[in-house]
Amino acid sequence: MMNADVHGGRGQGPCIVIDPYSSGALFTEALRSQGVPVAAVVSSPRPPEAYASSYRPQDFPDVIVYDGDLDDVVRRVRALDPLCVIAGCESGVELAERIAPRVLPELSNVPELAEARRDKSRMAAAVRAAGLPVIPQICTANVEEAAAWLESEGLIGADLVIKPPKSASTDGVIKVQGGTDWRAVFERQIGRINQFGEVDDRLIVQKFVTGTEYVVDTFSHDGKHSLVDVCSYGKVDNGPNMAVYDTMRWLPPDEPVVATLAEYVFDVLDAVGVRFGSAHVEVMGTADEPVLIELGARPHGGGQPRFNRNATGDSQIDRTVRWLTGGELPQGYELLTHQMCVFHMARRSGIMRDTAVLDEIRTLPSHHFSVQNLSDGDRVSVTRDLVDSLNFGFVILAHPDDEQIKRDYRIIRALEQKLVIEEP
Structure with a gap:
């Protein structure tokens, strides 16, 4: 059974899994086998279609549905005296990053960098700012801005990748061989609804790298x-x-x-x-x-x-x-x-x-x-x-x-x- 005093005596209630889908569904059995209860917070009333088959609501005595009122969800999570708040899968990352610092700041990531853990453009910018190598890229809603960047980077005629800044599982990732018709691909993909039901209102255009x-x-x-x-x-x-x-x-x-x-x-x-x-x-x-x-x-x-x-x-x-x-x-x-x-x-x-x-x-x-x-x-x-x-x-x-x-x-x-x- 769990020792409630482990790691500083934090909450003695359940582990909160945000969107317990995909591999996140595996937390339930593993935690309960060690005497740790589990509760779920879901980021929408219905799971994204790609994850629907992995959701087992019957596994959770408490399922809190986020309907846009973050304060209400935070209040209800705090009332459970949680042991931790973790994301089960990609669709739950943003909500987990918003809840954890307000409930268990000692068990959260750096709040000011939350967008860099979900938005691929902000992610690359944070990594570049730390002096680490990243793939040359631009994120924009404007096809002309992308065109100007390609020219400035000497990437006209180069192989490119166009993809949404927020998605997963290679959803919406398109290789443009030799840069041919990249504008048509950009204009076709901008405004697309991705697998999480979100609008791809910006796109990343990046150099295609090999290895x-x-x-x-x-x-x-x-x-x-x-x-x-x-x-x-x-x-x-x-x-x-x-x-x-x-x-x-x-x-x-x-x-x-x-x-x-x-x-x-x-x-x-x-x-x-x-x-x-x-x-x-x-x-x-x-x-x-x-x-x-x-x-x-x-x-x-x-x-x-x-x-x-x-x-x-x-x-x-x-x-x-x-x-x-x-x-x-x-x-x-x-x-x-x-x-x-x-x-x-x-x-x-x-x-x-x-x-x-x-x-x-x-x-x-x-x-x-x-x-x-x-x-x-x-x-x-x-x-x-x-x-x-x-x-x-x-x-x-x-x-x-x-x-x-x-x-x-x-x-x-x-x-x-x-x-x-x-x-x-």
């Missing part, structure tokens, strides 16, 4: 950062759609790039004012140096902590619980088994047939977990982003022999080629 993309997951307390896991992404172009997820591979902690990434990411966390809780940091390892892609002040999504536990014996969820209950926290991690996530991919849109060919995946030697969400007769959209990938499904391969994982990966892609996607 290996990494994700670094951390847990922080009292401004001290620890490394939970590091993974490398494999991404591919799927027709005109860039940044389509192919694989995610867990890296051994002694791989040389891990120490370099950790040093850079810890500096980034300081720059944007992260002092408590989980962070999910995406970094491009260019030929010269690591540069920030974006940061989420919340756990790695998509249920990743469950799979991270298999690979490392630990997760951001577990570290949060251990810290809240007085347990010891490591500064790094160990890799117990080689592990890779393989994201299913639809090469075109249409009606799905012959999905039974994917049943063979469960017989592969390295198969650990898999989910396929499509059946014969279902309509599938061409895979454009991570949300599409997760709607289709994915496979977790884990094995002591990394070569076995590579063999099984090739088999999965060969099986996908046998799927029939018919014109509707």
Whole structure:
């Protein structure tokens, strides 16, 4: 059971999870198993569509709905005498950043830098101000302002990325090859409604950089950062759609790039004012140096902590619980088994047939977990982003022999080629 006096005798009530969706839904069982009650605050009456399937309101005796009255929510949260206030997923970050400093300032991030932990433009500005390298970019609602910036930066005719400053899961991220028709892309995307139901009233235009993309997951307390896991992404172009997820591979902690990434990411966390809780940091390892892609002040999504536990014996969820209950926290991690996530991919849109060919995946030697969400007769959209990938499904391969994982990966892609996607 929880010791109420751990960490300075703060609240003896529940851990408040803001938007307990996606990986945030995993806090409930982990906390309750250690005698810590949980309550939910939701940032809107209904969860964003991308997260709806992960929401379990029956898990929470108290669900407080934010309806625009922040003072009322703060009053109700204070009345629960909470142990902590944390964001469950990206849609809850902004509200968590507004509530935590008013309820538990000693367990909050730097309030003055709150926008730098959600808005990718403010994020890059804060990191740049700290003297750290970032990707050249501008954030604007004005296409002519973007054009002037491209000329001043010598980026006319260069590969570009256009994306919203507030979204997630590569939603709305578009690569513009050679800068061709970037104006048309900008004008088409401005004013779009993103997956969180928000209007993309500004857009980031940035230089397209190449290298290996990494994700670094951390847990922080009292401004001290620890490394939970590091993974490398494999991404591919799927027709005109860039940044389509192919694989995610867990890296051994002694791989040389891990120490370099950790040093850079810890500096980034300081720059944007992260002092408590989980962070999910995406970094491009260019030929010269690591540069920030974006940061989420919340756990790695998509249920990743469950799979991270298999690979490392630990997760951001577990570290949060251990810290809240007085347990010891490591500064790094160990890799117990080689592990890779393989994201299913639809090469075109249409009606799905012959999905039974994917049943063979469960017989592969390295198969650990898999989910396929499509059946014969279902309509599938061409895979454009991570949300599409997760709607289709994915496979977790884990094995002591990394070569076995590579063999099984090739088999999965060969099986996908046998799927029939018919014109509707």
